[in-house]
Amino acid sequence: MNANDLSIDTLLAQGGHFVDSETGAVVPPIHSATTFARNRRYELTAYEYSRDANPTGAHVEHVLSRLEGAEDALAFSSGMAAISAFFDTVNSGEHVVAPRVMYYGAANLLRRLAERRGIEVSFFDAARPGALEAAVRPGRTSVVWIETCVNPTWDVIDVRAAAEASHSAGAVLGVDATATPPVTLKALDLGADIVFHSASKYLGGHSDLLAGVLATSRADERWEELNSARTQMGGVLGAFEAWLLLRGMRTLHLRYERQAANALAIARHFENRAGVEAVLYPGLKSHAGHEIAKRQMAGSFGAMLSLLVEGGAQAARQIATRTRLFVPATSLGGVESLIEHRASVEGPSSAVPQNLLRLSVGIERVDELIADLEQAIV
């Protein structure tokens, strides 16, 4: 069997099919060296200095590249380091389009770039059909940045349609696919130019490492610039984290399958419950993005959902203090379930509804998770 044709599941399980040629080790070593010797002719052999690139990082990049069907991938010290490097390639005077409700760290970065670097940013309403197309300006927009699903309302953006709108305007499409790892959505196959993951979430999967990833459909000039930006800004992934990420990724397909099945069961259970105004989850037929999600996601509808509860911010915060299994903490994608009142975390500038509780569903037994929420919502 040709190793290039392997399924995502097999690729993940085998960590990129690694066997060390010298020792037979089935797990790659952690190369902690920061510097690499030249040969007798004073030439570099493979690596020079680990801020440019390092063997453990390169291994994880190789696996990620194959998972995404990408031409190349770059690993960064955090998701935000990757997003910062990406937007560093946007010049002053250029126009960027992004959703109004999105990961707030990225939204804050865009507002900062608008204020300090003269980049113009238009935020569109991802819940309104045609809003992205209307925000794009042919010949003016250089980057369209989207998330799918949109955190934390889980609106679904049609990646293929976004790619068509971006490309016809001469813009590049970048997709933050943190909530939909390549086991369920392959953004590059849907027409995106660049796909981003906060690998601190599902790819790592155990809430114990920070990492970010960019993968590209083609290693063009922008990509080379991005690579230089990583070296210059210094946000490369460290060898220990790269190793941990690779280890976490080996069970991604199993974790995600269980997490998504749990999320669907929770969404269905609370869909018509008293005290809950709405359940936001693309796997529910009632969700506005259900049909698009069905088209562009394979095997599941993700493991993130939000509840809009009766009683506003106060009731929502109370529920988040009453759960015993759902841990009241930020972040997502780990094997343990988390609950969060996003509006409190994001502060006064937040565009998130005050009565929204975000759930990151883990791999626990779903009946116990449901019982936990039942006693908390009262």
Ligand SMILES: *Cc1c(COP(=O)(O)O)cnc(C)c1O
């Ligand atoms: C966490 C997150 C990020 C930022 O990644 P870090 O690894 O925390 O820097 C970006 N986008 C989304 C959707 C996220 O959930």
